[in-house]
Amino acid sequence: MEFSIRAANVEDCKDISRMITELAEYEKVVDKVKVTQRDLEQDGFSKNPFFHGIVAEVPEQLKSKDGHTKIGYALYFFSYSSWKGRAVFMEDLYVMPDFRGKGIGKALMSKVAQLGMAAGCNQLNFTVLDWNKSSLDFYLSQGCSDVTSDLGYHYMSCNGEALEHLAQP
Numbered sequence: 001m002e003f004s005i006r007a008a009n010v011e012d013c014k015d016i017s018r019m020i021t022e023l024a025e026y027e028k029v030v031d032k033v034k035v036t037q038r039d040l041e042q043d044g045f046s047k048n049p050f051f052h053g054i055v056a057e058v059p060e061q062l063k064s065k066d067g068h069t070k071i072g073y074a075l076y077f078f079s080y081s082s083w084k085g086r087a088v089f090m091e092d093l094y095v096m097p098d099f100r101g102k103g104i105g106k107a108l109m110s111k112v113a114q115l116g117m118a119a120g121c122n123q124l125n126f127t128v129l130d131w132n133k134s135s136l137d138f139y140l141s142q143g144c145s146d147v148t149s150d151l152g153y154h155y156m157s158c159n160g161e162a163l164e165h166l167a168q169p
Helices: 010-026 037-044 104-118 133-141 147-151 160-166
Strands: 004-007 052-057 070-081 085-095 124-126
Touching: 004 104, 010 037, 010 052, 010 070, 010 085, 052 104, 070 104, 085 104, 104 124
Parallel strands: 085 124
Antiparallel strands: 004 052, 052 070, 070 085
């Protein structure tokens, strides 16, 4: 299948927002999505962006049944490991269902890895739902390791009232 991967730009935020909702529907957490198209525009394309993105695009003649040519995306940001140094964290990796199994997800992930390595990163980190066996199997087949299984680490989050309480002096 013919497709291309390129850096996302502010004009892509409408499609990225659409695909974030599709990903949340797939993950059965659509009620958790609070980020808007405007948030994406501000947070990803300001002077000091909080994230970077890439999109997968197909030619017009291969567009989705709903008329979309932007059919996948990955969002990532740079982080730091006190043990290993520079790292890239892939927040999202998504390909629309009709375009899966065609190498697009692998190409998106590979591009994030390339961008991370170009920035001096020595690891790519991401999360995957425990019930998403096909994704887990794919990542393991690419040489990735399950840190929770291998080292016992759990990914933690503090938000909302808990974050406000924690931030109190």
